[in-house]
Amino acid sequence: MAKAKEIPGLSAGLAFSEAAARSVAVRTDELFGHATDVLDMDEIEGVHAMRVATRRLRAVLELYAPCFDRDELRPVLREVKALAAALGARRDPDVELAALDAFLDVTGEAERPGIERFKARAQAQQLQGNAVLAAELQRIEDIGLHVRLLALAEHVRR
Amino acid sequence: MKARKVKHLDPSGTLADNAARLAAVRLDELCDFVPRALDAPAVDDLHAMRIAAKRLRYVLEATAEPCFGAYARHASRHAKALQDVLGDIHDCDVQRPRVARLMAEQREYDAAELRRRAGSGDDLAPDAAAALPGADAWAGLEALDAHLRVRRELLHQHFLELWTGLEREGFRARLEFALKERPTA
Numbered sequence: 001m002a003k004a005k006e007i008p009g010l011s012a013g014l015a016f017s018e019a020a021a022r023s024v025a026v027r028t029d030e031l032f033g034h035a036t037d038v039l040d041m042d043e044i045e046g047v048h049a050m051r052v053a054t055r056r057l058r059a060v061l062e063l064y065a066p067c068f069d070r071d072e073l074r075p076v077l078r079e080v081k082a083l084a085a086a087l088g089a090r091r092d093p094d095v096e097l098a099a100l101d102a103f104l105d106v107t108g109e110a111e112r113p114g115i116e117r118f119k120a121r122a123q124a125q126q127l128q129g130n131a132v133l134a135a136e137l138q139r140i141e142d143i144g145l146h147v148r149l150l151a152l153a154e155h156v157r158r
Numbered sequence: 159m160k161a162r163k164v165k166h167l168d169p170s171g172t173l174a175d176n177a178a179r180l181a182a183v184r185l186d187e188l189c190d191f192v193p194r195a196l197d198a199p200a201v202d203d204l205h206a207m208r209i210a211a212k213r214l215r216y217v218l219e220a221t222a223e224p225c226f227g228a229y230a231r232h233a234s235r236h237a238k239a240l241q242d243v244l245g246d247i248h249d250c251d252v253q254r255p256r257v258a259r260l261m262a263e264q265r266e267y268d269a270a271e272l273r274r275r276a277g278s279g280d281d282l283a284p285d286a287a288a289a290l291p292g293a294d295a296w297a298g299l300e301a302l303d304a305h306l307r308v309r310r311e312l313l314h315q316h317f318l319e320l321w322t323g324l325e326r327e328g329f330r331a332r333l334e335f336a337l338k339e340r341p342t343a
Contacts, residue, residue: 110298111301114296118257118260
């Protein structure tokens with residue numbers, strides 16, 4: 001899992017609103033920096049990194065909520081939550097499949113067919129999750145979520 | 159689980175003072191799950207406690223270093239450890255019913271096959287049960303179910319030990335103290 005990027009100049013005495021602007025801008029760029037190759041089902045760590053990035057972004061949006069215009073924050077927060085849910089729809093079967101593969105590596109021949117049958121369901125869920133994620137990535141691009149988040153950060157300074 | 163509302167956050171105040179208020183509420187939220195989440199069957203409470211640990215972890219991750227005493231960074235790692243073990247318990251709690259569901263479906267599928275083999279007969283001969291479609295699946299599904307059951311028991315035991323260790327080291331009191339400290343320049 002990628003380490004969180006440092007927020008430049010963050011200190012105990014920094015004005016809360018300035019900390020909000022800097023934190024949201026960095027966490028937003030961090031989130032969208034993970035968006036490439038996230039639909040590649042052979043490389044599951046990308047989804048995990050992007051999901052963790054949504055959590056970090058949500059954490060700062062919630063922490064600094066009083067600094068933002070309520071009407072501007074709420075819809076953006078809702079979109080970030082929707083993205084997190086779509087990432088979860090892909091990530092959960094990814095994790096399950098990795099665990100089942102580890103199980104299959106060490107299991108006996110007698111157990112294999114039953115586990116393979118269960119695994120087939122997880123694979124179907126992974127495919128479905130990937131489709132959900134693809135649609136969600138397209139949707140957030142269409143609604144300009146990246147730009148809206150950066151604008152939210154910038155408006156705090158006004 | 160909806161996060162508790164944090165009162166008295168002040169946009170014109172400092173980062174540290176506001177973050178301390180928020181982290182204190184998230185810490186209370188986490189600690190209030192004890193003792194009820196210490197019961198092994200408390201599936202919903204364990205899941206909600208994981209979410210509370212996650213919320214505390216991320217607020218500390220975002221603010222501990224610039225704002226608080228050194229223990230806040232340790233507490234962030236403790237919150238992550240709690241989140242991880244509670245997450246693994248949750249995975250077992252989600253997966254076991256799905257294995258059970260597949261087994262139930264398999265039974266129904268085999269029963270349907272037996273009805274087909276019986277045709278219009280008045281009884282069912284023992285040899286009709288030979289080589290049913292689900293026959294090869296049972297060993298694996300039973301092994302998976304047993305594995306999940308015992309893994310869940312062990313993980314819950316680990317969670318109890320982790321929590322006891324945190325109580326022993328004074329996790330709550332030390333974090334509350336660290337939230338009042340400010341790093342020296």
